[in-house]
Amino acid sequence: MEQICFELENIEINYLDKEILKIDRLAVHQFDRIGIVGKNGVGKSTLLKLLTGHIQPTQGKVNRHVEYGYFEQLEAPNGNEADPRLLGKLQVSKKQDFLSGGEQTRLKLAQVFSHYYECLLIDEPTTHLDQEGISYLLDELRYYYGALVLISHDRAVLDELVTTIWEIHDGKVNVYAGNYSEYIAQKQLERTQQTQAHEQFLKEKNRLEKAAEEKKKTAEKIAKASSMSKKESKAKPNRMFETKSKGTGQKALQRAAKAIEHRVEKLHTVEAVQEERPIIFHQASTLELHNKFPIMADRLSICAGDNVLLEDVSFQIPLGKKIAITGNNGSGKSTLFQTIVDKGPGLTISPKAKIGLFQQMSYQFTSDETVLQLLQTSSTYEDGFLRSVLHSMRFVGTDLQKKVQSLSGGEAIRLQICQLFLGEYNILLLDEPTNFLDIHAIQALEKFIKSYKGTILFISHDKQFIANVADGQFHISDKKLIQK
Known part of the structure; x- marks a missing residue:
């Protein structure tokens, strides 16, 4: 044992x-x-x-x-x-x-x-x-x-x-x-079974409610007929027994209707499976890029001090694609992102590019605004959509009224991800965005990336995340950027 x-x-x-x-x-x-x-x-x-x-x-x-x-x-x-x-x-x-x-x-x-x-x-x-x-x-x-x-x-x-x-x-x-x-x-399987059980619950509830309603209607018809019979019985006393019989039938139907209603109340309620509202990010026409390759490099070299990270590298990032950048720690991935933001020598960036950057750094908001107010002031989306995005990143209920300056490091990271995807950008650079996210938040981020109309480059070591969202992949090895 x-x-x-x-x-x-x-x-x-x-x-x-x-x-x-x-x-x-x-x-x-x-x-x-x-x-x-x-x-x-x-x-x-x-x-x-x-x-x-x-x-x-x-x-x-x-x-x-x-x-x-x-x-x-x-x-x-x-x-x-x-x-x-x-x-x-x-x-x-x-x-x-x-x-x-x-x-x-x-x-x-x-x-x-x-x-x-x-x-x-x-x-x-x-x-x-x-x-x-x-x-x-x-x-x-x-x-x-x-x-x-x-x-x-x-x-x-x-x-x-x-x-x-x-x-x-x-x-x-x-x-x-x-x-x-x-x-x-x-x-x-549990969700499927719950959906089936919910449908069966609704079907049985509707059947019983319909049966109860029919008995009530029948009882009402008997009551009307009984009322007419009472008037007639005054003129014809031999109809008195018929009137009493109808009254007894009416009460029986009313008792049956109440019994059915009681059965409805006793039914085990099965809640419907909660389906999340789909997240679809729009892009203003003024942010549309028409370059087939909004980011291009021709013999790009990147150094950190005396250390050469990339040497004579050439590549093209296709418009609207989601591209993973991989490589060991210290290979130059984050430095490449910063070089793109700075539009360094050796790079050709679309003139209309609006680049949003998520960095592997520490985050702290200093605004006195609430979580919801921060997005309202920095986004053109309606409140309902903002709430859906925040809910996807696990900001629910009173979380929306938290002051952003009081958020924990993990909460601030999740909020910045929301802010980036809702911002006026057409290219996003995400440097290890899944760090400090739970699996549910990572899955929400996957949905964000798939529904985003702009171009995204992201650094990640999460194989499942890459497999789920990447249209292509470049790997840094031996100072070269190799397309996989």
């Missing part, structure tokens, strides 16, 4: 009178490979910290039976220094740490892997990692002999490493057998 590594019993975690997690019983066994999924803020990291003891439950207990290793998520930072090249109300600063984000992640992972633990608890390890770093992670965990509990926004990593999914939804943990793709298939 497999050893139990962790056991949670009668757990409740509350914050400011709000229930975050409620778990009757949940266990991690010796060779479990568990992926934790759910929207940002539902309690994924909280659940890991509960297992480690970094967080104590409001009630209940956690039993720990093994030595474990813990990799804590790198937080999305906030910045302070203004950069006029970006959106006017947004401040940006680059972290001045000695190690890059990717190097910090690799170091923390190496420290975890330097010792054998019977269980590993790992929170978002692929943030900032390039493909080489992700391969290192997969090599270490693929054949790891022990229990693994993993939070990741990289769907390919979840597919590779886990055999069970813990989905956190409305404070509960729902358990699904299989990897992430198998979990998605099960969720789709």
Whole structure:
């Protein structure tokens, strides 16, 4: 029998009178490979910290039976220094740490892997990692002999490493057998079954309501006939028995109608599957580009100090396409984007190009506006559409009334993505936009990109994200930009 590594019993975690997690019983066994999924803020990291003891439950207990290793998520930072090249109300600063984000992640992972633990608890390890770093992670965990509990926004990593999914939804943990793709298939089946059950519920409800209505109408007809019979019975006393019989029939029908209505009330209500409003970004005619290739390079070279990143590179970016730029950390991807923004030598940029840039930096809004007000003042879209875009990026309910200057780093990143796609641009450069997004927000970003009419270049190490949205791909290797 497999050893139990962790056991949670009668757990409740509350914050400011709000229930975050409620778990009757949940266990991690010796060779479990568990992926934790759910929207940002539902309690994924909280659940890991509960297992480690970094967080104590409001009630209940956690039993720990093994030595474990813990990799804590790198937080999305906030910045302070203004950069006029970006959106006017947004401040940006680059972290001045000695190690890059990717190097910090690799170091923390190496420290975890330097010792054998019977269980590993790992929170978002692929943030900032390039493909080489992700391969290192997969090599270490693929054949790891022990229990693994993993939070990741990289769907390919979840597919590779886990055999069970813990989905956190409305404070509960729902358990699904299989990897992430198998979990998605099960969720789709649930949606299909819910749709069928909802249709059956409506059909039965309508049938019963119609039956009740017919009995009421019949009872009304009997009542009218009975009224006429009463008048006639005064003149002809032998009709009195017939009138009483009709009255009895009327009451029986009324009782039957009420019984049917009671059955309607007792029906188990099945809600309809909520379909999100489609996001379609328009583009003003004044922003239309007519160049077949709005960005072109002819023997472009890029240096960082004495370090040559790209040498004699030539390429053409087709109009309206979504192009992925890949390469290892430090290969020059972000520098290439900045060179395009600066319209550096060796580049030919369409004269009508309006370029929006999302950078791998720290974000902090300084405006006193609310989330919704910020988009209202910087966009030509109607409020309903703005709300749909914000909802896609998980700004719901009172989130729309938050002051933007109080947003967390992750929230500020999601809001800037919204602002870019709603802005007066026809070319977008997105530098690792999926960092610090959960899977649901990444899927929303995929929809944004697919429905965007302009040209998009994006840097990413997420294979699934690239496969889902890219029309083409360029890879930086050995100072060259190679079309794949």
